[in-house]
Amino acid sequence: MRQLEDFYIAQLQDKHPADIADILQRLPVDEAYPILSQLSHSKAAFTLAEMEKDRLVEFLEILEPTFLASVLQEIPPNEAADLIGELPTSKWRPVLKSLAPEKAAPIRDLLKYPEDSAGGIMTDRFISLNENETVLQSQKRLRGRVELKSEDVSYLYVTNNALNLVGVVSFRDLLFSPPQKSIREIMNPNIKFVRVFDDQEEIARHFQHYHYLGLPVLDRKNQLVGVVKASEVLRVAQEEATEDMQLMVGLSGEERALTPWTKSIRRRLPWLFINLITAFMAAAVIGIFENTIAQWTALAVFLPIIAGQGGNAGMQTLTIVIRDMALGEINPGDGRKALLKELLLSIANGIAIGIVVGIIGYLWKDSFHLGIVAGAAMLLNMVAASLSGVLIPLGLKFFKVDPAMASSIFLTTVTDVAGFFFFLGLGTLALKFFVL
Amino acid sequence: MRQLEDFYIAQLQDKHPADIADILQRLPVDEAYPILSQLSHSKAAFTLAEMEKDRLVEFLEILEPTFLASVLQEIPPNEAADLIGELPTSKWRPVLKSLAPEKAAPIRDLLKYPEDSAGGIMTDRFISLNENETVLQSQKRLRGRVELKSEDVSYLYVTNNALNLVGVVSFRDLLFSPPQKSIREIMNPNIKFVRVFDDQEEIARHFQHYHYLGLPVLDRKNQLVGVVKASEVLRVAQEEATEDMQLMVGLSGEERALTPWTKSIRRRLPWLFINLITAFMAAAVIGIFENTIAQWTALAVFLPIIAGQGGNAGMQTLTIVIRDMALGEINPGDGRKALLKELLLSIANGIAIGIVVGIIGYLWKDSFHLGIVAGAAMLLNMVAASLSGVLIPLGLKFFKVDPAMASSIFLTTVTDVAGFFFFLGLGTLALKFFVL
Numbered sequence A, B: 001m002r003q004l005e006d007f008y009i010a011q012l013q014d015k016h017p018a019d020i021a022d023i024l025q026r027l028p029v030d031e032a033y034p035i036l037s038q039l040s041h042s043k044a045a046f047t048l049a050e051m052e053k054d055r056l057v058e059f060l061e062i063l064e065p066t067f068l069a070s071v072l073q074e075i076p077p078n079e080a081a082d083l084i085g086e087l088p089t090s091k092w093r094p095v096l097k098s099l100a101p102e103k104a105a106p107i108r109d110l111l112k113y114p115e116d117s118a119g120g121i122m123t124d125r126f127i128s129l130n131e132n133e134t135v136l137q138s139q140k141r142l143r144g145r146v147e148l149k150s151e152d153v154s155y156l157y158v159t160n161n162a163l164n165l166v167g168v169v170s171f172r173d174l175l176f177s178p179p180q181k182s183i184r185e186i187m188n189p190n191i192k193f194v195r196v197f198d199d200q201e202e203i204a205r206h207f208q209h210y211h212y213l214g215l216p217v218l219d220r221k222n223q224l225v226g227v228v229k230a231s232e233v234l235r236v237a238q239e240e241a242t243e244d245m246q247l248m249v250g251l252s253g254e255e256r257a258l259t260p261w262t263k264s265i266r267r268r269l270p271w272l273f274i275n276l277i278t279a280f281m282a283a284a285v286i287g288i289f290e291n292t293i294a295q296w297t298a299l300a301v302f303l304p305i306i307a308g309q310g311g312n313a314g315m316q317t318l319t320i321v322i323r324d325m326a327l328g329e330i331n332p333g334d335g336r337k338a339l340l341k342e343l344l345l346s347i348a349n350g351i352a353i354g355i356v357v358g359i360i361g362y363l364w365k366d367s368f369h370l371g372i373v374a375g376a377a378m379l380l381n382m383v384a385a386s387l388s389g390v391l392i393p394l395g396l397k398f399f400k401v402d403p404a405m406a407s408s409i410f411l412t413t414v415t416d417v418a419g420f421f422f423f424l425g426l427g428t429l430a431l432k433f434f435v436l
Helices: A002-013 A017-025 A029-038 A041-049 A053-062 A065-072 A077-085 A089-097 A101-110 A135-143 A171-176 A200-210 A230-248 A261-288 A290-295 A298-326 A332-365 A368-398 A407-434 B002-013 B017-025 B029-038 B041-049 B053-062 B065-072 B077-085 B089-097 B101-111 B135-144 B171-176 B200-210 B230-248 B261-288 B290-295 B298-326 B332-365 B368-398 B407-434
Strands: A127-130 A156-159 A165-169 A214-218 A224-229 B127-130 B156-159 B165-169 B214-218 B224-229
Touching: A002 A029, A017 A029, A017 A041, A029 A041, A029 A053, A041 A053, A041 A065, A041 A077, A065 A077, A065 A089, A077 A089, A077 A101, A089 A101, A127 A135, A135 A171, A135 B171, A156 A224, A165 A214, A171 B135, A171 B171, A200 A214, A200 A230, A200 B230, A224 A230, A230 A298, A230 A407, A230 B200, A230 B230, A230 B298, A261 A290, A261 A407, A261 B298, A261 B332, A290 A298, A290 A407, A290 B298, A298 A332, A298 A368, A298 A407, A298 B230, A298 B261, A298 B290, A298 B298, A298 B407, A332 A368, A332 B261, A368 A407, A407 B298, B002 B029, B017 B029, B017 B041, B029 B041, B029 B053, B041 B053, B041 B065, B041 B077, B065 B077, B065 B089, B077 B089, B077 B101, B089 B101, B127 B135, B135 B171, B156 B224, B165 B171, B165 B214, B200 B214, B200 B230, B224 B230, B230 B298, B230 B407, B261 B290, B261 B407, B290 B298, B290 B407, B298 B332, B298 B368, B298 B407, B332 B368, B368 B407
Parallel strands: A127 A156, B127 B156
Antiparallel strands: A156 A165, A214 A224, B156 B165, B214 B224
């Protein structure tokens, strides 16, 4: 048995940390922990770095402090800072104290930046050259920096004596330029950068727009402190897209299909209660018209059609607007244009769907009045739905809330309340004036 | 006026193609076209490459063939192939014919690959070294390749005499290794790659999992034909996330907030009609129970609560499952586990929400029976909703349809039909046995 286990560990040890993380995440923590602790320290460290946040926190909570310290010793400061950042702040100090001081210092610096800022996602592994060096001097100096693996570096950044970023040089230029030229002469001074407190979502938009492979990060004194890489931005973009989708339907925090249900319930139930409140608002509208329904029960049959179609049309609009807002493809001045478009579109869609609903209403219940009432309510509700699809995310943004936040819950409230009101209101009028 | 226009063009000419594309896309094609045609050919070409697919097709349709040819002459084959690929296939031949044969040949090769394959998203600008060359020979040969801009290259790929990929060398290694060593001696033979017909979604998952900056692309003969870059994968990942979100709510093709409404209607209306069919299924269930409602109109008030809560709970599940399927984070064997989780979760949520709905039902309408019927129906519908949230995407996938495709429409059909059936069915039984 012991031998089998060793064999299994040895096999794991050879895998990519992302794959090991996948395997360990599927096990209960108490089974996974002994396996993790038998991996080499650097493998264990990179494996932790690849884990889902949820599971990572579970692991970090039960990891022995000495093991955690020796693991952190093995990985670059930015990865270590990401791991420590997941712990409650009260635990940072003991962990940092157990590290060698020269290892702890850069980690302490990185922990100052918010997780979702450029500082939080940058790597501090980059190569900078001094503008006053010659090409030959730079080449020699780089030869000594064996700790930098090739995949960490796409560009060489150039700084002046005050450590301010002044340009960029490619490996190609450094390789092929005359050895006695100064770096200043061969560098490209035209350089894009981000600030250390810039928001990661903003940075992701920047990368998507301009197709960068990496961007340098400057602090307040314009000093170069790190590099954001495209591979990291890919992770950020994916996270933000997931977050938007999940926020829209009322899910707080990232959830996965296999997140334990006892955790999921804390994320889902509060939103279901909020939805319940809004559902009762819709029910209250029906309650107002209970007498109408008692006289004309065919109306009850059409209720879900009016509300459901409105909800669906509104979700189409909402999904498009939220996506464009998230990717920064809609400017502040575009709100009115988008609203006008949705107005025209919903009138056209509403007439098409309204006519069909009206005809079916007429044929099914053999009532001309029902057809007119259902068709008209359908048109009105689809217009209300589409306009809400634009106005809800814009409104949330105005109040500095994420535009995706529970927006589908608000939307269906509008489409239910408005749909029932239009339909039952028109029905009541029809009852009154045509004495059906 | 003329001078003002020149000034405006000159200003545009200095901007990044992505920014020019943004500006031109906001203008009607007939206003944008004269501006585009006054830009330098290479600027015009890269600007076209940055445009949204929809607008690009409009431009390509009205572009004069000679202008298009001179524009394509200016950009690398892979960008040219992407542009031509947007035209209907019948127009490929005349455009290719108007190009110089040595320019047309590589474009023709690239057009063979599907748009969403590795071949479709790769760049053909990469540097390969022969394994038998010495470091010095390679350095000399590279010096001559001035056409390659630094940002196009992260790695140097190594091939044997048969042009098969055998390894990878970093610029750093090439810079610092002893000049007389062979490339074979300094290369890393352990290399990851993709196949030219691999699906872009699969490749994006690969990049996300392993954080690559670039991966070489091999054809059927194991020859190196291109490189997929992380910046391109970022675009693909974003596209796929958008597509999933939009497919879920019934939107075919990518739509933006400012897509003209006349175009949007073709994408949205068909789904609304499909939704209408499913809404009538829900209405038919109410129709069956019309007598029940006539006797007990309070039931009609609670209909949207039972259906709406079910719909919302189901959307939470659906969103999570679709996201995990899209990112490949859920394995085939996980379906049963996910189903079990949702079963437990929905029973817990259903009991919590069901009790509240039941109590409100009792208090509002002063009817103990209504409370019991509403609470029980709520619980049953939430269980049905959550299970559907797992089963609908799995079912769509089983039938080789995109799991996101209109899944929210199918889901609300289930939650409406099941919700009305449970609620009105239980209500009918209560009427019968307790003679309310």
